[in-house]
Each structure stands twice: as structure tokens, then as C-alpha cells.
Amino acid sequence: MKLALQEANRAVEKEEVPVGAVVVCGDRVVGRGHNRREELQSPTAHAEMLALQEAASSLRSWRLQDCTLYVTLEPCVMCVGAILQARIARLVFGCLDPKGGAAESLYRLCEDPRLNHNVVVTSGVLGSECARILSEFFVGLRAKDNDNKVARTNSLLSPHGS
């Protein structure tokens, strides 16, 4: 999970919502990813998706049945779906996502017996660190947004604009 947090920090540097993921097979990291939605302007460029794609590419197989995916934030519907598609054995995540999480918060998609694959889930691993990086990011974003509002107001109040 520390490696996943490192990945999340790489997202912070790019001003992306900081989520990081790694895929581990045995004792080897075979895929890494951080959220790059804005950078790539891609709706599918979540940390988990990029880590799974890199893992499949490293192992030259779409079947990742001996792998564990570690991710700092509870995955959304798309990412849980991709974890199921890749036949990942185990999912370990940090903090919950009450608004969009699909492994525990809104749905428990990893454990639905009607689906052709199930995944063992462990949650809360380094949960506070994973949550902190997100809350700090959003606090920073709001502060920046307020600064911009003040700058815009000042510019409107100034007779010459700026």
C-alpha cells in the first residue's frame, strides 16, 4: 500500500485527484498507476485501470488470477468491473468512497455469486494516510478556488481591470 501511496503522490504533482494503485504477483510489482484523467483527458484513466493494463502487458495475459491489486481509495463501478474482468484474486484498498465505492460502500460487486468471478476484499489498510492525501488535495483545491474568486472580484472592482 505504501507503493500505491507513492503513486497517489505522483497524481498530486499533476494536480489530479490523488489515487494510486499497484498490482502485485507473488512478490513482484507488475503494474502501477495513478489517476491521470485530466492529463490524458480519458474517462477510463483511473489508477486501477492503468495499473491493470500495465500488469496485463507485463504478464502478456489479460488473466491476472494470481495477482493482488492495492489501491488507496475504494474502487468505483468501472474499476471493480475491470478487477473482475481481469480475474484478480484479491483487492486491498485504503479508505472508503461513500459516494461512489463499489466494493463496500454502495455495492459489494466483488462478492456477487451471480458473476463469473469473485474477489477477496480487504479494506482499511493505511486507511488514514490514504484519506489524508485526498482531503489535503481537496482543501488545497478549495483554497485555490477562493483565491481565484478574490482575484476575479478585485479585477472587476479595479477601474482598469487586470
Added chain:
Amino acid sequence: MKLALQEANRAVEKEEVPVGAVVVCGDRVVGRGHNRREELQSPTAHAEMLALQEAASSLRSWRLQDCTLYVTLEPCVMCVGAILQARIARLVFGCLDPKGGAAESLYRLCEDPRLNHNVVVTSGVLGSECARILSEFFVGLRAKDNDNKVARTNSLLSPHGS
């Protein structure tokens, strides 16, 4: 949907499970895709994902809120998740997928009021054509599999193998 069926036919040529998708914005096709999971050895290379990625690339935005996605088969959890992430306005699909469909069969994820986006869904468009291409593919696959079994048995029965 006819264009999505054309895409599904491209998958047949590659011996991939034949599912095709297109993304339309206004009267313009901005993304196309067919299932390429085996070809790319990627767990995320479903028709819808590739069509969404192409559309985001064409429109230079991850937000596809004015777009409609047409797909021959009811999307799985991952693909419905990606449709939600891309803020697609409308999903039109051909035939149901009773074992994995997440828009109507197993879940109705496009209509969950707890999620931050909802999608209008229309199902059954050219449904029989979309189902036929899949059933023909699987009949062909089983026939091939039986031929291989017969060939293997003959080879074992032959004193010199083959």
C-alpha cells in the same frame, strides 16, 4: 446500431467474441470499437471501452455528456461504469446479457440515484441481429472445439501419432 454490428463483424474476423460499439455525438460518429481482449491481451479491451476512449480522444475531453453509446450486447459492470465516468447521456444496446449485464439483467447501474450521473437506457434495438452474431460465433467455436477433440483422439489412437 448497424455500425455497431459492423464493428462486431470485425471482431468475428479476429475470432474475438463479437461485440461492437459506436459513440455518436450529434450526427457524427466520434468513436468505434470492437472486442479485442484476446488480440491485445487486455482485460479492459471491450468494445465499449475502446469506443469511449476513441470518442474522448476525438473530442479532446473525458466528458462525453452530449453523446450516445450504441453497443450490440448489454454492457458488463466495467463498461457501464465507464459509461457513467464519461457522463454519456444515452445508452442504446441490442441484446441482453443475462449472465453479466449491468444495465438491466443483473443490475440497473445507469439509473442508481446515489451515483453522480445517470444514463437513459434503451434496450432491444436490432436485438435479434445482435444476438444472432453471438450465437453463431459460439456454435462455430463449439464445432471447432469438437473437431479438435476428434483430431486429438485420432492422434492418440494412431500408433505413430500425427
